[in-house]
Amino acid sequence: MRIVIAEDSALLRAGIERLLTDAGHDVVAGVPDATNLLRLVNDERPDLAIVDVRMPPTFTDEGIRAAALLRSQNPDSAVLVLSHYVEERYAAELIASDTRGFGYLLKDRVADVPAFLDAVQVVGNGGTVLDPEVVSQILVRSHRRSTLDALTPREHDVLQLMAEGRTNSAIAAALHISVGSAEKHIASIFTKLDLAQDESENRRVLAVLRFLES
Template sequence: MRIVIAEDSALLRAGLERILSDAGHEIVAGVADATQLLRVVNDTTPDLVIVDVRMPPTFTDEGIRAAALLRSQNPDSAVLVLSHYVEERYAADLIASNTRGFGYLLKDRVADVPAFLSAVAGVGSGGTALDPEVVAQILVRSARRQALDQLTPRERDVLQLMAEGKTNSAIAAALSISTGSAEKHIASIFGKFDLSPDESENRRVLAVLRYLES
């Protein structure tokens, strides 16, 4: 296959190029940032793009956003994402939109060269290669999203005020309800988030984290 590699680490990029070249693939280009990636892909139309999640200039999510853009512009583009961690939101969106010719592997898996080359071949031919950890975290995120969707509009208002650090009495005053009603809404939120009483955990903090993660 004709492959473009987008990886800001020169050492890892060279290693990937060597592994893939030795396996008979043609490396069309190796680039260090998402801007170069988009330009090279538009100019060369490779069979497969291998892209890192965190790339310059901010080293946050430039790579996977570029992958999402490539997939939206050409759904048939084969893309294999490599990362040290799981970017749940983009991974879930990419998988939900089209699993054909898509892969998401943690970089630790590259150490298993035969398995990595198998994933490359599978994605390049239109298949899917997902790291088990990616699948697990997406499932967790999906479950949390479903729990949030169960909240009533009033419970969402209460949760938002909790996220702002307001006390139960302050929440009641802001929503023009009694403190008892605010406490009942909070208890309902805990129940829907499956946050059981536990002295070792602060349910209020965990509920707010669920809200922020959404």
Template sequence: MRVVIAEDSVLLRAGLELLLTDAGHDVLAAVDTAPELLAAVARHEPDLAIVDVRMPPTFSDEGVRAAIVIRAQHPSVRVLVLSQYVEERYAADLIADRTAGLGYLLKDRVADVDTFLEAVTQVGEGGTALDPEVVAQLLLRSRRSDGLDRLTEREREVLALIAEGRSNRSIAVDLVIGAGSVEKHISSIFTKLDLPPEDSGHRRVLAVLRYLGSDLGSR
């Protein structure tokens, strides 16, 4: 993929550039301020922008505000936000419009190279990669349980494992059921929660948000 990086830490920026290059991606620009990020995106129209939340001059929210601008003005550019903390209000703004092609990871996850590169690929291909802590914080803003009472006990178990970030294969192993059964349960969950028939990644995130905002998710 063609990537632009915005990170004010010289060491982390260089590390990300080396990591992405070694993984076969083309790093078009590596900058340390939000204005430079916006200029680089406008100039290169990359596949993916990796953005630090806090950058100069105030080190508050310049990066995430720039990410929101990119999402609005360059809809074809995927955005992966990296943050030391969950910027709850701006994370909600990022997700409010659409979750496709969006990632929000805490920097602790970047230390796990495989997890980070997997998120880069997932977001770059139009998917969603949200840190579980980000999801949990967002759900403190809006706690809902609509439709969860329609789920069977098995469907609730499947949804709980999805909320833990488990893959379908991992869920099948944990519950000792076939992969086909997991897919059927997930399809039923989407239907019962009245989630729109969009890409599965999007509906998966919405289902997790619904679950974590309920009494079930707080147990």
């Protein structure tokens, strides 16, 4: 299998290349940033690109954004994303678009060499490999979204104003409704978000956290 590697750590890049070469794969090239990755894939048309999530210049999400662009521009090229953490939004979008020839593993899994090489083979052959932690976090995110989807448009407005720190009377004034109506909307939000009355927790804060997390 012809493979390219995009990983800013020269040591890790060399280690992965050695593992792949020893397993009989042809590592076409290794690059330290996302810009060179896209150029390399367009020039070499590899069977698989192994991409780190965090790369220069900001070391945030350049790698996974490049992976998403790579998938859209070169749908025949398989992509295996490696990361120290789960970048939920892009991972969910990549999985939702097309799972064929796609993998997302946490870097800890690379230490399990046989499992890592199996993942490379599966993804390179058009299959899908997802780290259990990736699946878990995306499912949690999906659940949060579906829970908020149960809110009415008016309840969404109320929750947004709650997130802005508005009091019940301020919410009522902003929406041109009575304070009693605002309180009813808030009670309905608590119910739909499954926030039971508990003196040890502030349901208002928890509701806002759900809103922000979504």
